[in-house]
Amino acid sequence: MNRYRKEMTAAMLAYVVLLMASVWWLRSGTLDNQTARIAVALCPMIAGPFICWVVVRQLRRVDELFRRVQLEALAIAFAGTALITFSYGFLEGVGFPKLSLFVVWPVMAVLWILGSVFSARRYR
Structure with a gap:
């Protein structure tokens, strides 16, 4: 369980950091291009596959x-x-x-x- 907690903490921390950066960047008003705004809005989802990977790895270990x-x-x-x-x-x-x-x-x-x-x- 300890390994799972470390992996999940790292994945969730990456998600939170990306989410905060994304929200800050979108609110800054510096993105005029809609495509760029969409890309920045979806940035937190970069961590999504890692979170899924952590859950699947844990299920394989138990x-x-x-x-x-x-x-x-x-x-x-x-x-x-x-x-x-x-x-x-x-x-x-x-x-x-x-x-x-x-x-x-x-x-x-x-x-x-x-x-x-x-x-x-x-x-x-």
Whole structure:
């Protein structure tokens, strides 16, 4: 777990640094070209593949039970996120405010955590 924490900390630190630099640069008003603004806005995502790589490496290092718990947790998160986002999409059709796609990942993350707790309890 210690190796995972170091790798994840480094990947998340890279994401945060890129995010802060991107926000600062976009707010500075020095980018007149739309293509440049798009590139700078997407800069934080450079760290994304590294974060995914860290998670996959960790899943490859752990035992079968932990993998099973995480698979169940991800299934709960996937299905729950689909149900919540589709339901809210229908509510937007009747006047609810439109939400940014930025809310999808936090919903999935919370459901993944809850799914992990639920699945881990099942195997105690």
